[in-house]
Amino acid sequence: MCGITGIFDIKSKYTIERSTVMGMADAIQHRGPDEASCFIDKNVGLGFRRLSIIDLAHGHQPYFTADEQVRMICNGEIYNYKELRAELQQKGYHFTTNCDVEVVLHAYLEYGTAFIERLNGQFAFAISDARNNSFLLARDHFGICPLFYTITDEMLIFGSEIKAILQNPMVKRAVDLTGLDQVFAFPGLVSPATMFKNVISLKPGHYLQVKDGKVSANEYWDIDYYPQEHNYENKPESYYAEQLEEILLQSIRYRLNADVPVGFYLSGGLDSSLIGAMMKKIHPDTSYQSFSIGFPTLDHKEIDERKYQQIVAKHVNSRHTEIPFDWPEIEQRLRQAVYHSECPLKESYNTCSLALSENVRNSGVKVILTGEGSDEFLGGYVGxxxxxxxxxxPVEKDLEDLLEDQMNEQLWSDPNFFYEKRHVSFRETVQALYSDEVNEGFSDFDCLTNLGVDKRKLEGRHAFHKRSYLDMKLRLSDHLVADHGDRVAYANSIEGRYPFLDVNLANFVKTIPPEIKLKNLVEKYILKEVAKKYLPEEIYARQKQGFVAPGSPHLLRNNIEWINDMLSYDRIKRQGYFNPDTIERLKKIYRKDDFKLNLPFDSDLLIVVLTFNIFLDVFDMPAFSHSNAQKLVYAS
Structure with a gap:
């Protein structure tokens, strides 16, 4: 529902300037164009930008206790706030608004940090407690709401987006090469890494506490699948389908609560279609607005899903808007996509998402329900x-296979588990891209040596659950609901809500036996059983269709001047991150008329290089130097 930012001077050494905090808040105005506020008191500065969703006339932040000793700002939604509010009122707490996030303040007073475990929502909040000079930052279970921080000279500086932090004059700009290496190796960034050295992404399901001058990061929730030998309850399939249906319906009811228009994205696939159909069941007399991207030109037929989108829109009686998209818009929107994502991109489809959220805003809708999370928890990918x-x-292995097995053991505690790519051979490819100077320090930033995944939650687990856990950690949190979800929605002041990313639903999905999630090799089998009650067969029985927008070969063959400049030999050499000779060879290959990447299985190496160079440009980042490349140790 907004953007938060601020400063906590741990040792009370500095004077916090109002102009600094307001400048930080203004940098994320797109997250909250409806209202701005700023609070300064001694060693605390809090900045807030509001996107009004619930209790439009009130809900001003920060929230304070009566004596103003405890102060709170929050970005997001607390979906079970009515239950928590009733519980706290029985304990004598007085509420001054009907805004959902006010419960955060009172729950903290009653339960301390333990209250975070009781929240169901998408949130990032900061609490300043002057009673004991402590400070608390927290991020929701799945990392839907972003939250970044840095500590410089014992000054904690935080924000919903890094561009807010960069407005503080104490923050120096330098590239975190571990973040770049992650973008090459995995779907995107992985918390706590970012593309900015010393700027840390608070991990999903974690809170950061400053108390008695000490800073600690603490985990309050993570999905932990049962060991493979676990005996699941002997329940029929119908039980799991019925329970999944009811929990998903409740999740959608929660996410329909708003005092502004609510709509939904409609891809024509299973997840978004089922959400739309369930919205119709909950409110049968309401015709919600639905939005989709279409590709009307003839050469885009293979990814144009308008036929299925129209079937679903008619089925649920939504007021449907098709947004036509053509490839020239990729080039026009690519800089904007990088600016809002704050990182290089592995593909160009964020430009499509920007066009989508822009049209939602222009239609007067402020809240959108969308289907992310289903594939990761219910087995929706081909993997x-x-x-x-x-x-x-049966597999016969050569030396290269054995080396890959050794790497898989190191990464996933299972030599036979394959995730994303053959990492040994791919690492050699990426090192050929890096400049000689960057490769000199490769061992310090190699993302495979310290990925931050809790391998204890992989050991002894079923392969389905290993993949689900890794998809949540490496694909979902910092990519699909971050640079591809939250960031491109808030770029146009739209709040995305994700019914499949509900903590109650995740905790239930954990109890479903893996052979029911993937039965007879049918992906998301149990969800399709639910969908049979809501959708036409041509929708629920569809094979998943991945969306792949054209990448760097398309852009290069169109001979776009500014893109050619971004990838020019002189620029690459001057910036110092990549080997200009390697980039030149790749450009010649990618420009060939008969060259085609088999996306998403092949890696579009040059789109990462191109968008990294855009990233350097839009954030005024320095060229490579050894002094900026020293290893970063993340706080824990």
Missing amino acids: YRFDVQRSQM
Whole structure:
């Protein structure tokens, strides 16, 4: 519902300037164009930008206790706030608004940091407690709401987006090469890494506490699948389908609560279609607005899903808006996509998402429900099926295979588990891209040596659950609901809500046996059983269709002047991050008329290089130097 930012001077050494805090807040005005506020008291400065969603006339932040000793700002939604509010009122707490996030302040007073475990929502908040000079930052279970911080000279500086932190004159700009290495190796960044040295992404399901002058990061929630030998309850399939249906319905009811218009994204696939159909069941007399991207030109037929989108829109009686998109818009929107994502991109489809959220805003809708999270928890990617097929095939291994097995053991505690790519051979490819100077310090930033995934939650787990856990950590949190979700929605002052990312639903999905999630190699089998009650067969029985927008080969062959400049030999050499000779060879290959990347299985190396160079440009980042490349140790 907004953007938060601020400063906590741990040792009370500095004077916090109002102009600094307001400048930080103004940098994220797109997250909250409806209202701005600033609070300064001694060693605390809090900045706030509001996107009004609930209790439009009130809900001003910060929230204070009566004596103003405890102060809170929050970005997000607390979906179970009515239950928590009733509980706290029985304990004598007085509420001054009907805004959902006010419960955060009173719950903290009653339960301390333990209250975070009781929240169901998407949130990032900061609490300043002057009673004991402590400070608290927290991020929701799945990392839907971003929250970044840095500590410089014992000054904690934080924000919903890094561009707010960069407005503080104490923050120096330098590239974190671990973040760049992650973008090459995985779907995107992985918390706590960012693209900015010494700027840390608070991990999902964590809170950061400053108390008695000490800073500590603490985990309050993580999904922890049962060991493979776990005996699941002997329940029929119908039980799991019925329970999944009811929990998902409740999740959608929660996310329909708003005092502004609510709509939904409609891709034509299973997840968004089911959300739309369930919205119709909950409010049968309401015709919600639905929004989709279409590709009307003839050469885009393979990814144009308008036929299915129209079937669903008619089925649920939504007021449907199709946004036509053509490839020239990629070039026009690419800088904007990088600016809002604050990182390089592995593909160009964020430009489509920007066009989508822009049209939502222009339609007067402020809240959008969308289907992220289903694939990660219920087995919606082809990798889940491949795991089963791979386990049934005899394999003869050569030396390269054995080296990959050794890497898989290091990464996933399982030599036979394949995730994303063959990392040994791919690492050699990426090192060929890096400049000689960057490669001199490769061991310090190699993302495979310290990925930050809790391997204890992989050991002894079923392959389905290993993949689900890794998809949540490496694909979902910092990519699909961050640079591809939250950031491109808030770029146009739109709040995205994610019914499949509900903590109650995640805790229930954990109890479903893996053979019911993927039965007879049918991806998301149990969800499709639910969908049979809501959708036409041509929708729920569809094979998942991945969306792939054209990448760097398309842009290069169109000979766009500014893109050619971004990838020019002189610029690459001057910036110092990549080997200009390697980039030149790749450009010649990618420009060939018969060259085609098999996305998403191949890596578009040059789109990462191109968008990294855009990143350097839009954030005024320095060229490579050894002094800026020293290893960063993350606080924990």
